[in-house]
Amino acid sequence: MARRDGGGGMATDETAWLRAADEVDAPALVEVTIDGRVVRLPDGEMLAASLLAAGYAALNGSIVQGEPRGPFCLMGSCCQCVAEIDGVPQVRTCRVAVRAGMRVRRMMDASPVRPPDAVA
Ligand code: FES
Numbered sequence: 001m002a003r004r005d006g007g008g009g010m011a012t013d014e015t016a017w018l019r020a021a022d023e024v025d026a027p028a029l030v031e032v033t034i035d036g037r038v039v040r041l042p043d044g045e046m047l048a049a050s051l052l053a054a055g056y057a058a059l060n061g062s063i064v065q066g067e068p069r070g071p072f073c074l075m076g077s078c079c080q081c082v083a084e085i086d087g088v089p090q091v092r093t094c095r096v097a098v099r100a101g102m103r104v105r106r107m108m109d110a111s112p113v114r115p116p117d118a119v120a
Pocket of ligand 1: 048070071072073074075076077078079080081082092093094095
């Protein structure tokens with residue numbers, strides 16, 4: 001097994017991170033409703049990342065013509081990931097943790113920031 005000592009005082013084994021990953025317990029899956037469909041997502045993980053992993057890349061429509069948009073920055077800056085959560089519109093899903101019973105509605109057809117004269 002190769003060892004690497006970068007001279008920084010910390011010798012590392014190249015496979016140490018793999019063993020560490022094996023030692024981490026995977027979070028329990030909880031049921032969340034997305035557009036009325038029940039899906040199981042990892043409890044406590046960030047909602048945007050969990051939705052991406054579950055195949056939900058588009059969470060809302062663009063402000064002009066409604067083109068699908070989804071998480072981009074994953075750190076709360078771009079607002080591309082907004083969705084309705086438990087009846088509250090425009091929630092940044094990258095800033096919310098998954099919890100059991102959460103109701104998510106994608107805002108594909110009703111962007112709250114769409115100007116009134118925009119092409120539908
Ligand atoms: S992905 Fe950019 S604010 Fe959520």
